[in-house]
Amino acid sequence: MITILRDFKIGVDNAYYGTGRRKESIARVWLVKGSDKYIVKSKDSGKEFDMRQYLQRETLFQKVLYPLKLTGTEGKFGIYATVEGGGISGQADAIMYGVAKALLKYNPELRPTLKKAGLLTRDAREKERKKYGLMKARKGYRWSKR
Template identity: 80%
Template sequence: MIKQLKDFKIGFDNSFYGTGRRKESVARVWLVRDTNKQIVKVKNTQKEYNLRDYVQRETLYYKVLYPLKLTGLEGKFGIYATVEGGGISAQAEAIMYGIAKAILKYNPEFRQTLKKAGLLTRDAREKERKKYGLMKARKAYRWSKR
């Protein structure tokens, strides 16, 4: 089964898949051989962007590519990611986690390197729910004695 996505041909023989999550964001990431394009597709708008343009900040861009740099695979794979939920920062971290998982599918020997860098541990911090009687999760209304 080969899917034609704009400039990518994603099939079982030339791509590796990983899912990344962070806060409310979910990223489905494919590492594609024989290309160096980096495309992000936003689920709710169905628009495709260049990865560097989508994450906007250089620090986030380098954070997304960190797993590839760490394993020495920079420039060997193209990235195709679909993202939904959360903000740009959380989506960027979700893409990073997805890339790390896809690298494991490519070569399980990188597990030790990625684990030591903390790229296989999902950041479980979520937004705390709002409680009744309070303005937000912990912020209370101003108290007045009289």
């Protein structure tokens, strides 16, 4: 079921780039002018997928498109994203953040709109490290007096 979906050229004149991160996920996102395709390339498998298929849930797909809908640039760009690490929910958030940053490269005047919606603030919540003497980051072993 390997299909070559990337049939557009990414160049300096027709694409805008943004990097998004969330939890363990990293997304490199290009907004491509004159395309209507939404494509995700997974670094783990090396395959390209249609974004709606890859994200599996419609809510995640709508989350990725939210910056485009908010700024009124929904039909102007196609999205090509490479993702690695984390799960699909974190990857969707990373793509959304990358799209917002790429829109700023396209038009810096969109900044107040994106800022007000909270799309330019990186979500810094990460997994807490495991401490020695504990089972997980905070979960301890059951204490028994005898």
